[in-house]
Amino acid sequence: MDIKAYIILALTLFSIGIIGVLVRRNAIIIFMCVELMLNAVNLLLVAFSKMHAMSNFTKASPDFASDAQIFVFFIMVVAAAEVSVGLAIIVMMYRNVHTVDVNFLNRLKN
C-alpha cells in the first residue's frame, strides 16, 4: 500500500475532527473530536513506522522501526490522563452553569 493512501486517510480524519470542533457547541463532543484528531495522528505515525521498517536503513537495527509505535503508546498514555482531567473540568463546568454549551463560557466575568 502506498504511503499517500495513509496520509490522505489520516488527513481526512483530522479534518473531520477540526470541522467537528468548529461546528459543534457541546463541550463533550468538541472533546471527542480532539480525541479523533489524536487518533488520526496515531494512525499516521504507525503507517510511517511501517514505511520505515521497509527501508534498508532500519534493517540493521530493528529498534528504529518500533520507535514510532512507542511514541503512539505514550500518546495513548497522555490521552488517557488528559481525558480524565478534561472530563472533570467539563463536569465542574456543568455543575456551575448547568449546561455544556461552550458559548456560555465566552466571558471571563461571572
Added chain:
Amino acid sequence: MNLTSIIFLLLSLMAVGSSLMMISSKSPVHSVLWLIVVFFAISGHYILLNAQFLAIVNIIVYAGAIMVLFLFVVMLMNLNAETEPIKNYRLQLVGIVAGGTLLLIIIYAVMKIDVENLVEMKVGDAGLIKNLGMNLFKNYVLPFEISSVLFLSAMIGAVVIGKKDELSK
C-alpha cells in the same frame, strides 16, 4: 485489486463514515457510539499494518476505558437531542468550509510531492509485543516511569477538580 487493498478501503470508509456520523448526529450518546466504531476501524488498520500491540491497546484504552468514561459523563448529565445546543447555521457553514478547505489544500500538497514509499502490510516484526517491550524497557524506561507520575498527577487533579467546593458554602 488484491484483498489487502479491499480491506484497507473498507476500513477507511468505515472510519470516515463513522466520524462523519459522529459530528453530525444530534444525540451525544449516538456520537459516543459512532466514535467507538471509528476506534474499532482504526484498530483494524493497526492489525492490517501488523501493529498488534497497538491494536489491542487501542481497543482496551480508547474503545474500552475512555469512551466508557465519555458515555458515563454524558449519561450523568442526562444529555440528549433536546438539550443539544444548536449553533447558528451560518457559523456551521463557515466551520465546514474552513475545515474542508484545509483538507483540500493539504491533499493537493500531498499529491504534488513525489514519494513512492510503500508501507509494509501484514508482515514485519516492528509492532510485535516482544520487540516493542524490549525497546520500551531498554531505551524508553525513563519516559515510562515518568508517565506513572503523570497518571498520579492526573488522578489527583481529577479528584481535586471534581470535588465539591466547600469554601463557597
